[in-house]
Amino acid sequence: MIRYLVVHCADTPDHRDVTAADIHGWHQKRGWDGIGYHAFIRRDGTIEAGRPVYWTGAHVRGHNSHSLGVCLAGRTHFTEAQRHSLEQVLWAWKKTYPEAQVCGHNDLDPKKSCPNFNAKALWKERFGA
Numbered sequence: 001m002i003r004y005l006v007v008h009c010a011d012t013p014d015h016r017d018v019t020a021a022d023i024h025g026w027h028q029k030r031g032w033d034g035i036g037y038h039a040f041i042r043r044d045g046t047i048e049a050g051r052p053v054y055w056t057g058a059h060v061r062g063h064n065s066h067s068l069g070v071c072l073a074g075r076t077h078f079t080e081a082q083r084h085s086l087e088q089v090l091w092a093w094k095k096t097y098p099e100a101q102v103c104g105h106n107d108l109d110p111k112k113s114c115p116n117f118n119a120k121a122l123w124k125e126r127f128g129a
C-alpha cells in the first residue's frame, strides 16, 4: 500500500536543464537499476516518467516499499512551472492513493535536507489536507 508521496530535488545546479534520462544514467553508473523516482520534473516544468508506479522505487531509505517519489531538477530555487507540474503529479497520485500523505524526503529522513523546501506545507497551503 502506498502511504507516502515523497518530493525530492535532484540537487543539481538550478541553471542546469537536467532530464529523467540524465538521472537514469547517473543512477545506473552507481550500479542501481536506473532512475529510482517515479516522476521527474524538468526546469521548464516538463513532466517525465521514471519508474512505473507498480515498480518499487529507490528514493527514500526504509520507505521505498510503500511510497512513490517525484523529483525536481535543481537545488534551491524552483520555477513556477515546476511548482505547477509538481501539483499536477501529486494531485494525480492523490486521486489513485487517497490515503497517501504528501511529504518531503527530509520528513522521512531527518539527515536529508532534500527537497530544500517544505513539501508538506506547500501541499497544505494549496489543497488544505
Ligand SMILES: [Zn+2]
Pocket: 007, 008, 009, 059, 105, 112, 114, 115
Ligand atoms: Zn531526496
